[in-house]
Amino acid sequence: MARIAEQVIEQVRSSIDIIDIIGEYVQLTKRGYNFFGLCPFHMEKTPSFAVNPSKQIYKCFGCGVGGGTINFIMEIEKLEFIEAIKFLADKYNIEVNLNTKKSSKFFSQLFEIHNLAANLYQQNLKTNKGLEIVKYLNDRGINNNTISEFQIGFSINKWSSVLDEARKNNFKSDALIQSGLFINGDKGYYDRFRNRIMFPITDRNNKIIAFGGRVFDSNDPAKYINSSETPIYNKSKIFYGLSNTKGFLSKENTAIVVEGYLDLIQLFQNNIKNVVAVSGTSFTDSHALELNKYVKNVKIAYDGDNAGKNAAIRAGYVLLKNGFFPEIVVMPEGTDPDDWIQKEGPNPLKNAIANSINLFEFQYKKSDIDNENPNLISNLVNDILKEISDVQDPVHKELCIRSIAKVTKLNENTLFESISNINSKKSFKTNYDKARKKTDNKDLSNYNLLEDELIQICFSNDFKTRLFIYENMNTEWLISKSVKLIYDEIFIHLHSDHKPDINIVMDGIKDPNYRQRFATLIFDIDKKNLSIDAAIECLTRIEKIFLKKKLNSLRENLNKFKSDELKSILIEISNIQSSLNNIKFKYDKFIKN
Numbered sequence: 001m002a003r004i005a006e007q008v009i010e011q012v013r014s015s016i017d018i019i020d021i022i023g024e025y026v027q028l029t030k031r032g033y034n035f036f037g038l039c040p041f042h043m044e045k046t047p048s049f050a051v052n053p054s055k056q057i058y059k060c061f062g063c064g065v066g067g068g069t070i071n072f073i074m075e076i077e078k079l080e081f082i083e084a085i086k087f088l089a090d091k092y093n094i095e096v097n098l099n100t101k102k103s104s105k106f107f108s109q110l111f112e113i114h115n116l117a118a119n120l121y122q123q124n125l126k127t128n129k130g131l132e133i134v135k136y137l138n139d140r141g142i143n144n145n146t147i148s149e150f151q152i153g154f155s156i157n158k159w160s161s162v163l164d165e166a167r168k169n170n171f172k173s174d175a176l177i178q179s180g181l182f183i184n185g186d187k188g189y190y191d192r193f194r195n196r197i198m199f200p201i202t203d204r205n206n207k208i209i210a211f212g213g214r215v216f217d218s219n220d221p222a223k224y225i226n227s228s229e230t231p232i233y234n235k236s237k238i239f240y241g242l243s244n245t246k247g248f249l250s251k252e253n254t255a256i257v258v259e260g261y262l263d264l265i266q267l268f269q270n271n272i273k274n275v276v277a278v279s280g281t282s283f284t285d286s287h288a289l290e291l292n293k294y295v296k297n298v299k300i301a302y303d304g305d306n307a308g309k310n311a312a313i314r315a316g317y318v319l320l321k322n323g324f325f326p327e328i329v330v331m332p333e334g335t336d337p338d339d340w341i342q343k344e345g346p347n348p349l350k351n352a353i354a355n356s357i358n359l360f361e362f363q364y365k366k367s368d369i370d371n372e373n374p375n376l377i378s379n380l381v382n383d384i385l386k387e388i389s390d391v392q393d394p395v396h397k398e399l400c401i402r403s404i405a406k407v408t409k410l411n412e413n414t415l416f417e418s419i420s421n422i423n424s425k426k427s428f429k430t431n432y433d434k435a436r437k438k439t440d441n442k443d444l445s446n447y448n449l450l451e452d453e454l455i456q457i458c459f460s461n462d463f464k465t466r467l468f469i470y471e472n473m474n475t476e477w478l479i480s481k482s483v484k485l486i487y488d489e490i491f492i493h494l495h496s497d498h499k500p501d502i503n504i505v506m507d508g509i510k511d512p513n514y515r516q517r518f519a520t521l522i523f524d525i526d527k528k529n530l531s532i533d534a535a536i537e538c539l540t541r542i543e544k545i546f547l548k549k550k551l552n553s554l555r556e557n558l559n560k561f562k563s564d565e566l567k568s569i570l571i572e573i574s575n576i577q578s579s580l581n582n583i584k585f586k587y588d589k590f591i592k593n
């Protein structure tokens with residue numbers, strides 16, 4: 001395992017400033033003591049991502065993420081703790097000596113296995129069969145530069161070609177199993193991809209994380225297969241080709257979304273470079289979020305058959321609900337972008353892209369409605385309005401309705417009225433659900449509040465208060481697993497005359513969900529009353545609830561004890577009862593001080 005000296009971690013921690021680091025990813029504006037910006041981890045229009053410079057932590061009030069600077073780098077760059085330290089150390093020219101030659105870390109191994117496979121697939125292009133593939137691609141108009149730029153390769157028709165090579169390199173078996181490149185069959189593991197043209201799928205930093213494989217001269221009914229999802233490959237977030245095209249997206253401020261690997265490659269080679277492809281899945285909210293980092297405009301260029309048109313409309317609504325006004329490129333019936341360029345060169349497609357039409361117009365035209373049939377029009381418009389009713393931003397919603405009115409030649413006011421009917425039905429339902437949930441959770445949430453308060457009091461400025469917690473708190477009283485774990489991380493710092501260092505505690509919490517909880521608890525701590533009185537009140541109430549619970553459970557189960565145990569149980573009950581009676585005096589000596 002890679003190790004890193006504690007003093008290096010400390011040096012990194014003391015050199016970094018959270019505002020500098022996060023400022024490279026998010027545009028931050030100062031408001032009061034904190035800085036705010038658009039959250040890089042979820043899609044939003046108004047900033048709910050807050051950074052607290054004095055505590056050096058961040059917190060999103062929209063999606064809940066939170067942590068310290070190192071955690072931010074781990075999340076956004078998809079690095080492990082040590083790698084994040086190294087990443088930051090590089091930035092600040094701090095020397096790090098990792099005392100391992102080859103990283104044995106699971107994630108690094110996953111990337112290394114993919115590199116190994118990609119190299120092997122590219123080598124295979126030099127075999128006789130591989131040369132056939134090159135010719136096939138050339139015949140489709142894809143030249144050798146493009147083949148090497150996109151690292152296209154070939155998986156030979158053998159059951160364990162990549163597997164044998166990977167085993168020679170001593171990868172850990174859990175990395176091999178979870179790489180998504182092998183299938184577990186009756187006779188053990190074998191290569192997922194055989195006799196296929198291989199397209200490496202990269203993340204936005206150009207690391208290979210998966211593959212798409214296209215059939216070659218076989219009658220396998222699955223034209224394309226993809227790697228299964230893995231810890232490094234989440235289909236619904238990844239665009240094929242993005243690492244090659246992201247610079248062009250920003251430059252054009254427009255993204256053209258296509259469905260296939262070859263569509264993307266064909267467009268790219270024909271100088272339409274601001275393009276991305278979904279890879280083996282439908283278009284998701286995460287895709288929209290990713291595009292939002294680069295562009296304000298999106299044009300969808302899917303296949304011209306019926307399935308393609310429907311998929312384009314679905315993708316369009318996903319984009320619409322995420323703040324875009326998507327347009328759709330009208331393709332000739334039954335043709336995809338790759339075919340079209342092969343048949344007629346790039347110009348007709350370029351024209352179609354320039355003349356793309358808005359989503360509503362596309363949907364209206366596609367439905368081929370006879371203007372005389374009021375029922376059909378009414379159904380279609382209602383379907384469209386139901387989709388629009390999910391659009392959050394009122395200005396965006398209004399612009400949509402104006403656009404629908406124009407396309408359908410219906411009166412705008414009528415449309416506004418219909419949509420407000422749809423919305424009021426919806427809000428009635430959500431309010432009802434919320435109210436019901438609230439009563440169910442009330443008891444538990446009271447207790448959660450106490451536990452949360454305990455964590456906050458541990459960061460009191462007053463040494464005596466911290467010491468009080470250190471000496472009197474009993475972890476047996478805690479119910480929530482996350483608070484227990486967070487408290488364990490804080491505990492050893494409580495008897496020091498320095499306040500616990502938030503970032504040391506933060507980095508000690510390994511589970512990102514618990515880190516988020518901690519960041520939430522700690523973010524606005526300055527507004528809280530963290531006095532010794534608050535600590536006494538908090539501990540008293542936590543213990544009281546614990547004792548009552550114990551008492552009830554003993555009483556409820558009295559009949560289950562054997563007669564020889566019963567006596568001691570009754571004594572225990574009476575002891576708990578007297579603890580409960582005396583609990584309000586328990587900390588009297590602290591109050592007098």
Ligand SMILES: [Zn+2]
Nearest residue numbers: 039042060063
């Ligand atoms: Zn967020």
